[in-house]
Amino acid sequence: TAWDLEINTSLILYDSSNDQLTSRDRRRQVTSARPALNGYQKGKCFYCFIDISIQSGNDDLAHVDHFLPHVLKEGREIRNLDGVWNLVLACQTCNMSKLARAPQLKYLERLNTRNNYLISSHHPLRETLIRQTGDTDADRRSFLNRSYQVAVDTLIHTWGPTEEFGTAF
Numbered sequence: 001t002a003w004d005l006e007i008n009t010s011l012i013l014y015d016s017s018n019d020q021l022t023s024r025d026r027r028r029q030v031t032s033a034r035p036a037l038n039g040y041q042k043g044k045c046f047y048c049f050i051d052i053s054i055q056s057g058n059d060d061l062a063h064v065d066h067f068l069p070h071v072l073k074e075g076r077e078i079r080n081l082d083g084v085w086n087l088v089l090a091c092q093t094c095n096m097s098k099l100a101r102a103p104q105l106k107y108l109e110r111l112n113t114r115n116n117y118l119i120s121s122h123h124p125l126r127e128t129l130i131r132q133t134g135d136t137d138a139d140r141r142s143f144l145n146r147s148y149q150v151a152v153d154t155l156i157h158t159w160g161p162t163e164e165f166g167t168a169f
Helices: 031-041 092-098 105-120 126-133 137-155
Strands: 012-015 020-023 063-066 087-090
Touching: 031 063, 031 087, 031 105, 063 092, 087 092, 105 126, 105 137, 126 137
Parallel strands: none
Antiparallel strands: 012 020, 063 087
């Protein structure tokens, strides 16, 4: 079945209750968002503000991080976790230490500011962000707050970097 579907065997699950094979959702490739996200972040990690790069092969290559962790996709409690509204550039240290935890609340405000900035600057992602989060600032804030609350209720623990290197954006 995995070969027929052209997916890894680890994505195939057996449901003994109905004697059926099903496939788990694959992670979508989101690394192509690096250049668009970097325009706002100015070569800095979203969380700690350390310098990052978007050039492949660099030692400080930015990771495209799901602000609200990808693991929440399994329960489908939050819409479109792969959407640009939920993607930020993070240094390797922050991305690897964050794991499956929601960032602390102060980072949610930073995400809202970033999304609204991209919308107000008529960035090419403007229409996508509006479609994903809402027409007005109040709608967008409400969407983010609801999504964040689901994440915190589900994951319980929050995360923050051990050090921040000054505000960059």
